[in-house]
Amino acid sequence: MSQEHFSKIADELKINPVQVMSVAQLLEEGGTVPFIARYRKERTGSLDEVAIQTIRDRLEQFAEFDKRREAIVKSLSERELLSDELSAKINKAETINALEDIYLPFKPKKRTRATIARDKNLEPLAREIFAQNVNLNPAEAASAFINNETGVNSCEEALQGARDIIAEWVSENAEVRNSLRNFFLAEAVISSKVAKDKEEEGSKFKDYFDWHEPVKNVAGHRLLAMLRGENEGFLKISIVPDSERVIKAIQKFYRREFCPSWEQVREAIEDSYKRLLEPSIENETRKTLREKAEVEAINVFGINLRELLMAPALGQKAVLAVDPGFRTGCKIVCLDPQGKLLENSVIFVTRSEQAREASIKLVRQFIAKHNIQAIAIGNGTASRETEAFFRSLNLPAEISIIMVNESGASVYSASEAAREEFPDEDITVRGAVSIGRRLMDPLAELVKIDPKAIGVGQYQHDVDQSRLKKNLDDVVISCVNKVGVEVNTASRQLLSYVSGLGQQLAKNIVAFREENGPFKSRAELKKVPRLGPKAFEQAAGFLRIRGSKNPLDQSAVHPESYEIVKKMAEDLNCSIADLVSKPEIRKNIKLEKYIDEKTGLPTLRDIVEELAKPGRDPREKFEAFSFTEGINEIKDLKVGMSLPGIITNVTKFGAFVDIGVHQDGLVHVSHLCDRFIKDPAEVVKVQQKVMVRVIEVDIPRKRIALSMKSEKKGYGTLVT
Numbered sequence: 124m125s126q127e128h129f130s131k132i133a134d135e136l137k138i139n140p141v142q143v144m145s146v147a148q149l150l151e152e153g154g155t156v157p158f159i160a161r162y163r164k165e166r167t168g169s170l171d172e173v174a175i176q177t178i179r180d181r182l183e184q185f186a187e188f189d190k191r192r193e194a195i196v197k198s199l200s201e202r203e204l205l206s207d208e209l210s211a212k213i214n215k216a217e218t219i220n221a222l223e224d225i226y227l228p229f230k231p232k233k234r235t236r237a238t239i240a241r242d243k244n245l246e247p248l249a250r251e252i253f254a255q256n257v258n259l260n261p262a263e264a265a266s267a268f269i270n271n272e273t274g275v276n277s278c279e280e281a282l283q284g285a286r287d288i289i290a291e292w293v294s295e296n297a298e299v300r301n302s303l304r305n306f307f308l309a310e311a312v313i314s315s316k317v318a319k320d321k322e323e324e325g326s327k328f329k330d331y332f333d334w335h336e337p338v339k340n341v342a343g344h345r346l347l348a349m350l351r352g353e354n355e356g357f358l359k360i361s362i363v364p365d366s367e368r369v370i371k372a373i374q375k376f377y378r379r380e381f382c383p384s385w386e387q388v389r390e391a392i393e394d395s396y397k398r399l400l401e402p403s404i405e406n407e408t409r410k411t412l413r414e415k416a417e418v419e420a421i422n423v424f425g426i427n428l429r430e431l432l433m434a435p436a437l438g439q440k441a442v443l444a445v446d447p448g449f450r451t452g453c454k455i456v457c458l459d460p461q462g463k464l465l466e467n468s469v470i471f472v473t474r475s476e477q478a479r480e481a482s483i484k485l486v487r488q489f490i491a492k493h494n495i496q497a498i499a500i501g502n503g504t505a506s507r508e509t510e511a512f513f514r515s516l517n518l519p520a521e522i523s524i525i526m527v528n529e530s531g532a533s534v535y536s537a538s539e540a541a542r543e544e545f546p547d548e549d550i551t552v553r554g555a556v557s558i559g560r561r562l563m564d565p566l567a568e569l570v571k572i573d574p575k576a577i578g579v580g581q582y583q584h585d586v587d588q589s590r591l592k593k594n595l596d597d598v599v600i601s602c603v604n605k606v607g608v609e610v611n612t613a614s615r616q617l618l619s620y621v622s623g624l625g626q627q628l629a630k631n632i633v634a635f636r637e638e639n640g641p642f643k644s645r646a647e648l649k650k651v652p653r654l655g656p657k658a659f660e661q662a663a664g665f666l667r668i669r670g671s672k673n674p675l676d677q678s679a680v681h682p683e684s685y686e687i688v689k690k691m692a693e694d695l696n697c698s699i700a701d702l703v704s705k706p707e708i709r710k711n712i713k714l715e716k717y718i719d720e721k722t723g724l725p726t727l728r729d730i731v732e733e734l735a736k737p738g739r740d741p742r743e744k745f746e747a748f749s750f751t752e753g754i755n756e757i758k759d760l761k762v763g764m765s766l767p768g769i770i771t772n773v774t775k776f777g778a779f780v781d782i783g784v785h786q787d788g789l790v791h792v793s794h795l796c797d798r799f800i801k802d803p804a805e806v807v808k809v810q811q812k813v814m815v816r817v818i819e820v821d822i823p824r825k826r827i828a829l830s831m832k833s834e835k836k837g838y839g840t841l842v843t
Contacts (some may be wrong), residue, residue, distance in 0.1 A: 128185045132178055143169045144179045155622040156597070157604035158661045162681050164725035172601055176282075188219060191365045195226045203429055204229050220304065220407070222365075224297035237291035240284030241614060246457055248281060252387045255379040286387055290395035294403070299376055303400060306372060307408040310364040311338040315349045318357055325357030338362060338408065343416030343805055344775050347582040350413065354585075362405050362412070370396050417586040419775065423804070424591070425598045427579035427773055430809035432602040436832035437525075440496040443489055444559025446529070446551055447505040454551040455486070456560045457493045462567075462614055464545070467552050473505065478762050483516060496522060499562040501529035501554075507755035507783055514752075520783040523747045525562055528781070530578035531569070532557040540571050540616055549787035566606055566742075570599055579809055580746055581774045605741055607679060610648070610666045611641040622646055623661025630656055642668055644651045645676045667738050674703050678737035680730055687717050688730060702734050709734060750783030753810035757784045764817045768829075770807050778807045780829055788827030792816060797833050 126140070133140040147167045149159045156179065160172045162522050167175065192213060199205040209225070216222040232238060240246070248806050249270050252261055257586035265281035275281050293299060317332040325332075333351050352358035357515075359571035373392050378385065439460035445456040447748045452474075456467040466489065470482035489495065498518075508525060535541050545553050560568040573773035574595040575583050583591060603620040610618070610632065620631035627826065628651070631711070636642065645663050648654060654662075671677060675685055692699045694716070697708055712729040751766050753759065760782075768780040773788055778795065779787040796806050807813065 132181045137176055143178055146175055147182055149592060150179055153657050155661055157622045162664055165723040169725050176597055190194050190312040199229060224300050228295045240287045243275050243284055246288055249285040251665040252285050252384045253289050255382050255384045257380060259384050261384055277835055282387060289391035293392055293395040296401035297375055303404045306369060306405050307364055309339060311362050313338050313341055313362045316359050318359055321357045328352035328357050331358055337418055341421040344581060346412055346416045347585050351585050362408050385683040394834040417622045420581045420586050421591050421594045423549060424583055425594050426804060428574055428598050431579055432566045432569055433742050434565045434810045435743045437497055441564060442493050442497050442499055443495045444499040444555045444560040445509055446501050446555040446558060447503060447509040449505045454555045456552060456555040457489050462560045462563055464556055464668060472509050498524045499527045499559045501558045502526050503529050519673035525683050527558050527562050527745050529558050531572040534576040546749050562819050566602055567617050570620055579772050607665055607667050607738060610668055621662050621665050623658045628658060645682055674700050679733045684730055703737055710841035752781060757786050760817050760820045762817055766815055768815050770809055770811045773803050773807055773809055778803050786825050786827060788829040790829045790831055794830040794832050
């Protein structure tokens, strides 16, 4: 990678090129983003994960760009077309569009109208006309090219061939193409119309049956909606500016003094635009707009996913988890504080009084037998009826009854991971277990599910899937390593996201643990098959071992810094345990004393901060939440009602809120707060508790419109 690339990235991020180069070197050495951000601050200048990810992605983009440049140079060289001037242009190109524009005239082509005209020896005529010599008479010049052997039988045929060649020259002019790209983005209009005979079948796209708006104003979610409609055959989309204005803009590149040849050039320009340039630049514009919309949608998904994964965890408590149901009853499972399945059964909360009494008896038995501390109820069908049933039992106040978002639980229950963990249980048991574990530790459970199935995205199935996966993997990896992983209880799926591990090493760790018992120290990880020094370096700081003799094994202090902490303790004449438990001793640590070539103040500050709260969970404290009693279905809603809710999804056009009626309501961006906001993420986030007011209920279409604006004092406030 060249110094020039480092400088460009540094300019974009407003950092020093040396920082970019250091990140590039660390990545080349096998460093992961979480490891570099946490444990190599001295080398990067304390860059955060976002900056490091951006550098990584830009380096990959530059590598792809250089690869394409090399392929073009090779192609031109093999065909003996690479001149010094052309080589200089290729080396100066800074964007992929600029590079492709330079290459376009030399790109091997299929048979075109221009190549046919060249085969008829009409290129000299095209050059004469294109030069726009005031003394040239095009018709007279064309007569010299009439030749039965070449297939030119008249002056008009000769002129047509010349115009075809000129049209291709115009379409391959890099300056013209770049100007048109900008013109389309600034002036084009996107139009969407319903496909023939698709009005009824495509009613879900009704808003776009006759839609027009400037490209510069189109929101990403609207563009993706239209593109989905087109892809499914319900819509026809065009993205074009005013043709006359575009053609006049192109003419300015070629107009000379008035001369007889201009009319031929003008015709060729008009043909070039309509036949060659317009479809080409329209496709490029569509691609540019789509990529921008996809980046926006993927970023929104990533932000929502992060909030969901970092939701507060109930912690290690015995849980009775419930997967609600009417006809087949509610599957209930009992989990110990580590999430182990102890027992399961079925209860019926909406059947006969006899069935209800039997269910009450069974629930009370389970609660007493397993010392249940919390009840987790999935928020699907029959959830509110199930919640009402449990609240009617008048259980001890210390037993929380909590509604849990079960999006994706069914995906997990049918997955290979669930079958591997519970080979003898049916999918309803697996689903209920997932609901309970999701309450205990959302992060540990949600990593088992494909993020796309969790339900916090926007058009996630319409965007580039490889780019989406990379972004979401980054989010999951970031969250897992930020929280840290207890190596003796973590699932294979959770371990696989730890820095430096992956699927195979995670599997090896679990197998070693099952065969040899719990790990007693981080050092024992080195005994795991195929877990070499590099993997240990990358992973160790993010793995926790509760109960280890060395208290640092429970913290985010990396083993490579253990000697520093040991020296701190020796200098203060105390134990490492004293450093952890006694703040009055820690305050006497003189950080400057421990600076060396590898360790600077940023790492030393992190060490002392970690000693104060070793292995501290960065997630917020868990707080129980309840919906309004008696509001169980959409038909129970009335305009004007004020209700508590939980935000389940944030999009660019608003936020969806669960208010406990099995159908999320939408707070449009214009109703999120009293001031104007462009992005809902400015004021709300997934899993946030809010108060909303019902402003519209459409029962047939199952649509609920909500507001958080202040109709009077108290509305619009966030419940945190």
